[in-house]
Amino acid sequence: MPELGAGERHLEPERHSGQEQHSWKELPRRLTEMALALWKNFLQITMKRILQQRRLSLYNGAHGYEEEVIKKKLQQFSGGSINLSKEDNGIAILTLNNPKLMNAFSGTMMVELQEKVTELENWKDGKGLIIHGAGNTFCSGSDLNVVKEISNSQDGMNMCMFMQNTLTRLMRLPLISVALVQGKAFGGGAELTTACDFRLMTPGSEIRFVHKHMGLAPGWGGGARLVRIVGSGAALQLLGGAARVEPERARSLGLSEATLGAAEESGALAEARAWLGQYTEGPAAVIRAVKKVVAAGRELPLEVALRTEKDIFGTVWGGPANLQALVRRPKHK
Numbered sequence: 001m002p003e004l005g006a007g008e009r010h011l012e013p014e015r016h017s018g019q020e021q022h023s024w025k026e027l028p029r030r031l032t033e034m035a036l037a038l039w040k041n042f043l044q045i046t047m048k049r050i051l052q053q054r055r056l057s058l059y060n061g062a063h064g065y066e067e068e069v070i071k072k073k074l075q076q077f078s079g080g081s082i083n084l085s086k087e088d089n090g091i092a093i094l095t096l097n098n099p100k101l102m103n104a105f106s107g108t109m110m111v112e113l114q115e116k117v118t119e120l121e122n123w124k125d126g127k128g129l130i131i132h133g134a135g136n137t138f139c140s141g142s143d144l145n146v147v148k149e150i151s152n153s154q155d156g157m158n159m160c161m162f163m164q165n166t167l168t169r170l171m172r173l174p175l176i177s178v179a180l181v182q183g184k185a186f187g188g189g190a191e192l193t194t195a196c197d198f199r200l201m202t203p204g205s206e207i208r209f210v211h212k213h214m215g216l217a218p219g220w221g222g223g224a225r226l227v228r229i230v231g232s233g234a235a236l237q238l239l240g241g242a243a244r245v246e247p248e249r250a251r252s253l254g255l256s257e258a259t260l261g262a263a264e265e266s267g268a269l270a271e272a273r274a275w276l277g278q279y280t281e282g283p284a285a286v287i288r289a290v291k292k293v294v295a296a297g298r299e300l301p302l303e304v305a306l307r308t309e310k311d312i313f314g315t316v317w318g319g320p321a322n323l324q325a326l327v328r329r330p331k332h333k
């Protein structure tokens with residue numbers, strides 16, 4: 001006789017001891033319990049998968065998105081690079097490096113950005129991220145030479161979905177992120193700053209959504225994110241007027257957190273590191289949990305965000321940092 005599985009054994013008939021007759025009576029209740037447990041398990045796995053997919057990307061084939069097609073196309077337009085350096089303090093520095101074109105995004109830089117975001121998703125010790133541009137300027141958006149070459153609708157839609165996927169994943173990283181704006185953040189560069197949790201600006205720098213002057217509206221998700229950062233009225237003014245936003249106005253709109261003292265690269269980076277350090281000080285598991293809770297609250301409907309918060313809480317409750325704190329019993333004066 002072949003071996004029976006655990007579930008099948010419950011269904012074995014023809015046993016006659018008193019105890020077994022008792023088991024038969026229990027059968028409907030136990031079957032209901034099993035069915036309920038299976039259903040709960042199925043729901044949990046499905047929810048987890050859906051959330052995981054949502055966390056990673058916005059668009060897939062069902063949206064007419066052709067990732068491999070656009071990647072192949074973008075690879076044809078080279079220039080510049082995206083550099084990533086992960087420091088021991090848990091802060092990573094991502095550098096947009098195409099200074100000849102004011103750090104405009106070539107096609108290969110768009111693809112490299114996606115690769116660096118994947119690398120950051122897999123960096124389990126990370127706590128913070130600073131994005132800045134080489135040569136004392138942030139980024140002047142897409143390389144207009146590339147834009148011209150992909151100005152047909154199919155390429156445009158694919159590029160838009162490619163960049164939205166990448167920037168959404170960047171925004172959802174469990175790292176507290178800062179865009180360090182020196183010089184100019186224009187067009188897609190301005191949009192990129194909105195995918196970070198915070199923006200810090202140096203004296204003389206400006207953020208400008210120049211899309212209108214290019215006959216465009218934002219497409220990298222910067223419009224939707226800008227509304228959430230500054231509100232719809234201010235967003236409409238900045239986009240509708242292609243307005244120049246210098247540090248003081250950015251501060252008053254809530255677009256920038258602080259204006260740094262240094263304007264040149266190494267001084268500004270040092271200041272940005274110190275500013276971010278006040279939020280990344282502490283164990284990675286805790287800082288990452290804090291960011292995940294905020295990211296869920298920012299994006300998800302309240303009930304889903306609350307349940308997500310419960311799950312994240314479960315990852316730190318009774319964890320090493322929590323137990324050590326209970327031993328130390330610090331006074332929070």
Ligand SMILES: CC[C@H](C(=O)O)C(=O)SCCNC(=O)CCNC(=O)[C@H](O)C(C)(C)COP(=O)(O)OP(=O)(O)OC[C@H]1O[C@@H](n2cnc3c(N)ncnc32)[C@H](O)[C@@H]1OP(=O)(O)O
Nearest residue numbers: 100101102104140141142143144145184186187188219220
């Ligand atoms: C959704 C996003 C959107 C899209 O992809 O659909 C975009 O991002 S479209 C691009 C939006 N950005 C622009 O239109 C920026 C245009 N450039 C400028 O306004 C100026 O160059 C500026 C203000 C960024 C810098 O001015 P500055 O006087 O300081 O320097 P130069 O103009 O001499 O610039 C140096 C050099 O860089 C070239 N450059 C600058 N930005 C781009 C760009 N986005 N694409 C290609 N090339 C760019 C500029 O032409 C100069 O090169 P040169 O060979 O000397 O002409």
